[in-house]
Amino acid sequence: MPRFAHIFEAAADTLNAWYQAVAEVNxxxxxxxxxxxxxxxYICADGSHLHGLDAIRTGLAAQLGAQPVSIEPLDVRVYDSLGTVVYAIAEAHRPADPVATPQMVFTTYVMVHERGEWRMAHIHASRMPDDAASQFAAKMRHGQGALH
Structure with missing residues (x-):
């Protein structure tokens, strides 16, 4: 295996840590x-644009404070090169209320390798069009997963 293969695995660890921190509102x-x-x-699924660390902190606190969610990745595409990883993911954003309908979102995460760690540089989330959301929801209901 190439020497850098382990480096890209660590990018997935960062993404999983992101999902966990979102669920914990940390x-x-x-x-x-x-x-x-x-x-x-960070371009949020609601269309708001957050630029800079202070704006992102304030926006995340407001967004997750108003409606905590857990994120379930449904379809993951990874594009990597030395020093950069891009994840293009279809996600279900599940509200804390178990009977609420999840919001279906396409999210792109751009990560860079900085000081030995993978860190976010940009996130772009967009609500799925209704047709695509219906297709993913049907697969979720039938337990097929996104790739069947």
Missing amino acids: IDSLMGMWIDEEFVS
Whole structure:
């Protein structure tokens, strides 16, 4: 195996830690996963644009404080090169209320390798069009998963 294969596995660990911190509404942990640069950005599924670490912190706190969610990845595509990993993921954002309908979202995570760790540089989330969301929801109901 190439020497850098383990490095890319660590990017998946960062993504899993992101999902865990979102579920726990752990803003400090979430913010620790961003690169230490003011050019970072996060485009939320509701269309709001957050630029810079302070705006992202404030936006995440407001968003997760108002409606905590857990994120279930349904279909994951990974594009990697030395120093950068891009995840394109179809996700179900499940509200804390177990009877509430999950919001279906396409999210792109751009991570860079900084100081020996994978960190977020940009996140872009968009609500799925109704047709695509219906297809993923049907697969979830039938327990097929996204790739069957």
